[in-house]
Amino acid sequence: MTAPNAMLEALTELLGAQNVIAESASMAPFTDEPRRLYHVAPSLVVTPTSVVDVQKVMVWANKNGVAIIPQGGNTGLVGGQVPIEGGEVILSLKKLKAIRDVDAATNVMVVEAGTTVLEAQQIAEKQNRLFPLSLGSEGSCQIGGILSTNAGGTAVLAYGNSRDLCLGVEAVLADGRLYNGLSKLRKDNTGYDLKDLLVGAEGTLGIITAASLKLFPRPTTYETALLNIENPQAGVDVLEMVRRKSGNKVTSFELLPTLGIDLQLKHGLAERDPRASAAPWHILMEFSLFDGEEPGALMATLEALFEAELISDASVCSSIADRKMMWLMRENYAECQTREADGIKHDVSVAVKDVPQLIERCDIAAEKTIPGIRSFAFGHMGDGNIHYDFLAPIDMPKGEIRGHSAALHEAVYEIVDDLKGSISAEHGIGQMKAPMLQRKKDPVALEMMYSIKQALDPKGILNPGKMLVRRG
Known part of the structure; x- marks a missing residue:
């Protein structure tokens, strides 16, 4: 293990003093994770400004046996982006922000890992395209991080998880080699899908430095409503009818207990009550409409739902401001818990x-x-x-x-x-759920994961202790 002073000296020489952080106060934004459950300090934080610099760090770390924790926007909720033992170096991708390509004809953009999800949305919008990933932390979470955790969000119903939105990645491996898989192709049957090994691996197999992302036609308008339902079973029944009536127009379908709205009103997070009337449960539902499609699909669907007695009331957005208010209400479901x-x-x-x-x-x-x-x-x-x-x-x-x-x-x-479900749908495993994964994962699948980890990171220096419990 390299001594802390030697680490500081070596990494400063590699990256420059401006890209190495050693003081506790300056490291705090990288170590204070959202749930405040983990408090182990790293030895250093480094902020490389290029892919070549990331490679230099990994060559040095591999030679010296130093653990590296890749980090995006530090929005992770399972402790995957912060230290677990002490002595690790956090490698922040926040300075890798280049937009390498936007190919509107192919519906692909290539961006570096430090690009935030919001920035990716804005890049797409300038080309009259849609990058559909949307989640509460989109202003701060970064492309490298959301791919490493295979984040989901509110549009998975229509567009899929992060993995489904990614055509290829570039990644630095544990020994500093560069995997260049930035494909724009939607069909490529030339062997193992290495991209899908790295997406969702939480930085344990390689550090994603750039990605090719899918773009989609941009909706011309949205139709949004908050529905009153009696219970979650009614929500399942509503979803089935909505899909049958509207096909792929429904792009978001969120289940919300009325308690969340009550708490937002109690703690001043909502300007007004968005509910049409009282109900124990609600569905926030949105349709996306495109060129040539006439508005009215939502209202026709609501009429059918009322006739089938699946909903008791509904609040329909009549303006952009209404829609913004509804989605802010949905995003505040996490914050109102914290305040309560x-x-x-x-x-x-x-x-x-x-x-x-x-x-x-x-x-x-x-x-x-x-x-x-x-x-x-x-x-x-x-x-x-x-x-x-x-x-x-x-x-x-x-x-x-x-x-x-x-x-x-x-x-x-x-x-x-x-129920044959998953203990982690979109937040990842990190350090929080690693012991549980050890118990719940199919033993053969777990051994395959350990074999892949050993093959790509034989010294165990990439985000050790995350996802897979360390052996020996």
Whole structure:
């Protein structure tokens, strides 16, 4: 292991003093992760300004056995982007911002890893195209990070996860070699899909430095509504009818408990109540319309839903401002929990038809585990991804609920496992879920993962302890 002073000297020589951070206060933006659960400090933070500099760092790290943690916008929720042991070096991709190519005819753009999702959206918009990935942290999360975690968002129903939006990647391997897979091709049957090894690998197999991303036609207008439903089963039934009536026009379908709106009003996060009337559950649904398509698809669908008695009321957006307000309300479902109480969070997925059973069974199990706990299940019902969160009981002292986390996780994940779901839908594994993955993953699949890790990172220096528990 290289001594800290020797690290500082070597990396300063490689990158320049302006790209090496050693002071604790200056490292804080890179180490203070959103959930404030992990507090191990790195030895240093480096901010290379080019792919060649990333390669130099990895050549040095490989030679000296120094662990490197690749980091995007530091928005990860499972601790994948921060230290686990101490002694690691965080390698931030934030300065790799080049737009290498925008090919509107092919519907592809090539951007470097430090480009934020919002910037990618704006690049596409200038070409009258759509980059459809959309999530609450889009102003700060970066392309390298969202690909490394295979992030989802609110448009997965129509466009897929990050993996589905990526045609190819460029990545620096553990020994500093450069994998150049920046393809624009939608068909390429020339061997293993190496891109899909790196996407979702959380920086454990290579450091993504650039990506070829799919673009799509830009909608000319949106039709958005907040629907009142009685329970999650009604949401499943609504989704089936909506798809049957509208085909691929429905691009977002979010399940929202009314508690989230109540808490936003309580804590001043909402300017007004967006609900048409009271209901225990809601669906935020959006249609995308393109050139030549007449407005009205949403209203026709709502009429059918009312006739089938699947919804009891609906609030329909009549302006761009209304739509913006509705989506801000959806984004604030995370913030209102933070303002209300301590909580325990889960990011899980099951088959869409099993979402009602998931919520019913987990609510019962959670109440047995922590009497008085408040269920807060919400999220991307259209693809079966539920952010299954729980708020501390109203009278529970601050900080106490964390002592119950292990028991609640066990109860929830046992139900998810029984429903043949996933313990991580879009947030990744990181350090938080690595032990659980060790237990839940098919043993053969787990051994294959360890074999791939050994082949690409034999010294174990790329984000060690994340996703895969370290052996030996």
